[in-house]
Amino acid sequence: MAAGAAVAAGLVVTACSVDNPIAKDKSPQKPAALAPDVAVATSALAEIKVLRAAVTTTVSRFPATRAQLTPLLQLHRAHEVSLADAVPARAASGASPAPVPYAVPRKRDVALSMLLAREGRLHASLDALALRAQSGDFAQLLASMGAGIGQQLAVLPP
Amino acid sequence: MTPVQALQKALAAEHAAVHLYGLLGGQSSKSQQPVLFARLDDAYEQHRASRDRLTVLVAARGAEPVAAEVDYDVPGPTSTPAQIEGVARTIERRVTRTYGELVANTAGDDRRWAITALDASALREVSFGVAPSSFPGLR
Numbered sequence: 001m002a003a004g005a006a007v008a009a010g011l012v013v014t015a016c017s018v019d020n021p022i023a024k025d026k027s028p029q030k031p032a033a034l035a036p037d038v039a040v041a042t043s044a045l046a047e048i049k050v051l052r053a054a055v056t057t058t059v060s061r062f063p064a065t066r067a068q069l070t071p072l073l074q075l076h077r078a079h080e081v082s083l084a085d086a087v088p089a090r091a092a093s094g095a096s097p098a099p100v101p102y103a104v105p106r107k108r109d110v111a112l113s114m115l116l117a118r119e120g121r122l123h124a125s126l127d128a129l130a131l132r133a134q135s136g137d138f139a140q141l142l143a144s145m146g147a148g149i150g151q152q153l154a155v156l157p158p
Numbered sequence: 159m160t161p162v163q164a165l166q167k168a169l170a171a172e173h174a175a176v177h178l179y180g181l182l183g184g185q186s187s188k189s190q191q192p193v194l195f196a197r198l199d200d201a202y203e204q205h206r207a208s209r210d211r212l213t214v215l216v217a218a219r220g221a222e223p224v225a226a227e228v229d230y231d232v233p234g235p236t237s238t239p240a241q242i243e244g245v246a247r248t249i250e251r252r253v254t255r256t257y258g259e260l261v262a263n264t265a266g267d268d269r270r271w272a273i274t275a276l277d278a279s280a281l282r283e284v285s286f287g288v289a290p291s292s293f294p295g296l297r
Contacts (some may be wrong), residue, residue, distance in 0.1 A: 071290070079291040127273050136262035141263045141272045144296040147254075147280035152291035154281055 008135040037138050040129050041086035045141060048083070051122050052076040058115050061104040065112065068157055075152050079145045086138075093122065118155060123149040163164065164263035165216050165256075166224045171256040172209035173226035175249050178233075179205055182245060183196030185236045194239050201282055205253075208275055215268060246286040256280040 055073050060064050105111040126146035133139040159167070179202035188195045216223040233248040235241045257276035263273055280294040 075290075075292050082293075123277075127277070130261060130273055131270055136264075139269060140258050140262035140296065141293070142257060143276050144293040146273070147277050147294045148290065148292050150277050151280050151284045151294055154284050155290055 014096070036132075036134050038086065040133050040138070040142070041083050044088060044126060044129050044145075045080060045083040045087050047122055047125055048076050048079050048145075050102075051118055052080070054118060057102045058104050058111050062108045062111060068112075069115075070154075071152055075148055079148070082141065082145075116156070119149055120152055122146075123153075159263045160260065161264045161268060162221050164260045165212055165268070166220070166221070168256050168260045168275075169209065169216060170224050171211040171253050172212055173224070174230045175205040175253055176202065176209055177226065178232050178245065178249055181232060182236060182242050186239065186242055190240050191239050194242065197285055198242070198246065201250075201285075204278060206236050213273070214273075215271070231235065243286050247283065247288050249288060250279055250283040251288065254283055254295040261295075269281070 022051055052073060055069050055076065059073070060070050123146045124144050126149070130142035130146065132138045133142060179198055183195070183198045183202055186195045186198055213223045232245060234245045236245055254276060257272055257279055259274055260272035261269055276295050280291075283294065284290055
C-alpha cells in the first residue's frame, strides 16, 4: 500500500507544482479543469468508492456473503487509500454527483452475479484509465489495481 | 528506462520463463499430476506467445531483440509437485513485476499490451497458489 500511496502523492506534487487549475480557479460557475492525471485519479477513486458501497450494501442485505466479499472490501479500501492523496478534496467531494443508491437484487445468487460483473467492469475501467494516465508510475499503479481485482475474482470462493 | 529497454527486459523475462516452464513440464507427470501438468503447459504456451509478441515489438522499433541465454538458474528445487509449483510462483512474480515496469515505461498500444500481459501474469500467479495482492506487479 505504501508504494501506491507514494506514487499517488507524487502525482499530486507534480500536478500542483506544474500547474494546478484548482488552485487558480476561484469562479464557482466555471468547473476547474483538472490536470490530466488528477482527473484520471479522480475518476478511479469515484468508481472504486461506488463499487465499495455496492459491496457493503450487498453484504448488509446478505450477511452470509460477508466472508466471501470481505477480501473485495479490503482490496477497494487499499486502493482508495492509495488514490486519496492524489485527488484534491474539492474534486473528491464536489466534482461528481452523489452516487445513486445501489439496488441489491432480492436473490443472493443474482446479487452476487451482478456484483461480480461490476467488479469485472471496474477492472476494465482501471485498465482503461491506466492507458490514459500520462505518468508512467501512475499508469503502473492503476494497472496493478486492476490486476488485483482480477486476482481476487479468480480466487473468490463459490 | 526507455520503452525499448523496457520491452527488452520483458523479452528477457519471457525467454527465462519459456526455458524454465519447459524444464518444469519435463519434471512433472501428465498422468500423475494432470492438473498441475495442464497449468504448466498452459503457462508455457502463454509465455511462448508473449515472447514472440515482444520479439516483434522490439524488432519493429529497429532494435535487435535480446536473445535467450544458454541456460537459466532454476529458482528452487523441483523434485516434488509442491516444489514445482513454488518455482512457477517465483517465475510468475518476476514476470508480473516486469510487466508492471513495462506499463510504466510505455504508452499507447505498447502499454495496452503490457496491461493485458500484467493481468495475465497476475492470474497465473494465483493459479499456482500465490495469495492475491492488492497491487500485483507493483512490488
